Amino acid sequence: MISAIDRPAVGVEADAQPVISMVDVGMTYPNGKVALADVNVVIPRGDFVFLVGPSGAGKSTFIRLLIREQLPTSGRVVVAGRDLSRMRRRDVPRLRRRIGIVFQDFRLLPNKTVFENVAFALEVTGSSRAEIRRRVPPLLNLVGLHEHDEHLPTQLSGGELQRVAIARALVHDPAMLIADEPTGNLDPVTSWEIIQLLIQINELGTTVLMATHNQEIVNAMRRRVLALEHGTLVRDESGAAYEREY
Amino acid sequence: MGFVRFIAFAVVRAWQGFWRNAMMSLAATATVILMLVLLSGLLIVISGLDSGLKFIESKVAVTAQLVDDLPDSQRDALIAYVEGLPGVKGVIYVSPEDAMHRLEQTYLDRGLKLDLGGAPIQLYASLEIALDDPNFSQSVADTLKDPKRTEVDRITTKQADYETLLNIIGTIRTVGVIALILVGTVVLFMIVNTIRIAVYSRANEIEIMRLVGASDSFIRWPFILEGILCGLIGGLVTIVLVAIVWDPIQPVMVTVFQMPTAVSAQFLASLSAILLGVGLGVGALGSWISVRSNLSAAT
Numbered sequence: 001m002i003s004a005i006d007r008p009a010v011g012v013e014a015d016a017q018p019v020i021s022m023v024d025v026g027m028t029y030p031n032g033k034v035a036l037a038d039v040n041v042v043i044p045r046g047d048f049v050f051l052v053g054p055s056g057a058g059k060s061t062f063i064r065l066l067i068r069e070q071l072p073t074s075g076r077v078v079v080a081g082r083d084l085s086r087m088r089r090r091d092v093p094r095l096r097r098r099i100g101i102v103f104q105d106f107r108l109l110p111n112k113t114v115f116e117n118v119a120f121a122l123e124v125t126g127s128s129r130a131e132i133r134r135r136v137p138p139l140l141n142l143v144g145l146h147e148h149d150e151h152l153p154t155q156l157s158g159g160e161l162q163r164v165a166i167a168r169a170l171v172h173d174p175a176m177l178i179a180d181e182p183t184g185n186l187d188p189v190t191s192w193e194i195i196q197l198l199i200q201i202n203e204l205g206t207t208v209l210m211a212t213h214n215q216e217i218v219n220a221m222r223r224r225v226l227a228l229e230h231g232t233l234v235r236d237e238s239g240a241a242y243e244r245e246y
Numbered sequence: 247m248g249f250v251r252f253i254a255f256a257v258v259r260a261w262q263g264f265w266r267n268a269m270m271s272l273a274a275t276a277t278v279i280l281m282l283v284l285l286s287g288l289l290i291v292i293s294g295l296d297s298g299l300k301f302i303e304s305k306v307a308v309t310a311q312l313v314d315d316l317p318d319s320q321r322d323a324l325i326a327y328v329e330g331l332p333g334v335k336g337v338i339y340v341s342p343e344d345a346m347h348r349l350e351q352t353y354l355d356r357g358l359k360l361d362l363g364g365a366p367i368q369l370y371a372s373l374e375i376a377l378d379d380p381n382f383s384q385s386v387a388d389t390l391k392d393p394k395r396t397e398v399d400r401i402t403t404k405q406a407d408y409e410t411l412l413n414i415i416g417t418i419r420t421v422g423v424i425a426l427i428l429v430g431t432v433v434l435f436m437i438v439n440t441i442r443i444a445v446y447s448r449a450n451e452i453e454i455m456r457l458v459g460a461s462d463s464f465i466r467w468p469f470i471l472e473g474i475l476c477g478l479i480g481g482l483v484t485i486v487l488v489a490i491v492w493d494p495i496q497p498v499m500v501t502v503f504q505m506p507t508a509v510s511a512q513f514l515a516s517l518s519a520i521l522l523g524v525g526l527g528v529g530a531l532g533s534w535i536s537v538r539s540n541l542s543a544a545t
Contacts, residue, residue, distance in 0.1 A: 067457070090461070094459065096456070107457075109450070124464050126252060172458070
């Protein structure tokens with residue numbers, strides 16, 4: 001197992017403050033199933049990282065720990081400078097505003113328009129209407145949906161739905177974007193469009209962590225890859241492919 | 247501003263939630279109305295009977311009928327003696343003429359004229375003894391029944407009436423409180439379930455709210471307000487219903503139960519405040535229980 005703590009990712013300065021730091025993290029469920037064991041990962045600000053591994057390898061648990069849906073049974077998870085184990089419950093919403101997250105199934109509200117779906121994330125965190133009107137349109141521009149702002153989700157394609165979800169995830173200007181299988185429901189061409197959008201977002205300074213099974217994309221992108229197997233981090237390699245190449 | 251936005255958000259979402267889940271919300275509201283109507287009925291009846299009780303307490307508790315042709319000196323001595331007994335508030339002497347006048351007045355009040363057909367009827371002279379507490383009734387009566395007290399011919403008390411009324415009030419209060427507890431439990435159950443269904447039907451939305459960083463207050467309060475809305479609407483509807491039937495009830499409270507007119511005029515306002523308070527309280531409690539058990543795991 002290679003520890004990322006000892007080695008910064010390629011292209012990232014060693015002293016850059018990490019967005020994510022996992023130290024000896026273990027997660028064992030009450031039924032005894034070990035979801036993660038001794039995971040050590042440091043993801044610096046601005047990195048683009050793929051999280052790969054077969055189903056049941058621990059990718060979902062990894063993500064749930066980052067957004068503090070669960071707490072590790074051992075070790076320490078630090079996100080954006082905050083130790084999640086020591087974080088008070090009432091501070092969790094503030095953490096989640098620092099992390100944008102998108103899913104394979106988009107998780108949009110079907111009765112709200114594109115604009116309203118993005119605005120919803122601001123509305124439920126107490127933003128004013130003026131702030132909503134100021135912040136939503138640029139995001140819809142960024143994801144290329146400014147002309148669809150009045151459309152309902154049922155009127156959009158899969159790629160467009162994922163763009164709305166990405167716009168919503170970015171609405172609080174997060175330090176990190178977590179994408180959990182964002183291309184899982186999309187055709188190859190649309191998948192590449194979404195990847196291009198994620199690259200664009202990463203180039204604007206947002207750290208991106210993308211869990212995926214899509215070998216083609218990982219192999220073509222040649223970014224940092226974290227590979228999980230049976231809850232263990234078996235590979236942490238920069239400029240890497242989906243499978244081990246040595 | 248942030249707090250105002252939060253309140254506006256929670257109220258709007260509660261209103262939308264109420265109508266989105268209209269069947270359950272209206273059913274819960276109907277049970278609130280049922281409970282509050284029952285509560286209104288109980289409060290009206292108990293208040294009426296309490297007023298009647300106070301009226302009896304304030305009136306003559308013991309009447310001592312005097313022997314015929316009792317000399318004034320003995321009568322005055324008897325009055326002085328009775329006034330000195332423990333628990334006696336006051337004594338009024340009713341002469342045979344006064345008694346006859348009262349009888350005539352009673353007939354007149356019923357629209358009749360007392361006609362004795364010229365018979366030489368003379369009513370008893372009596373002492374009407376008011377007490378500080380109806381519980382002294384028996385001891386005063388026993389003292390005057392003493393065979394040495396030859397001035398007194400016969401004693402009547404209101405103790406039996408008082409105790410009968412007290413028993414009726416006690417029974418009604420007990421039955422009413424039991425019925426209210428049962429209906430209140432059903433109301434709580436209905437509200438808890440209504441909010442539970444609302445939480446489940448909006449699970450997707452709650453999940454999104456959590457992920458985008460909505461605080462617990464933003465997630466929970468719309469549901470709590472939705473329960474309060476059931477109680478509020480239930481309370482307001484019941485107040486309207488009571489106000490509609492109050493016009494025929496008020497004279498009954500005044501004439502039959504002897505409720506003072508001023509008290510009767512204020513009664514509706516007090517009852518409305520109680521109904522609104524209980525409605526809001528039950529709504530808040532039910533939704534709080536539901537949110538606590540159904541949302542704590544999710545947030």
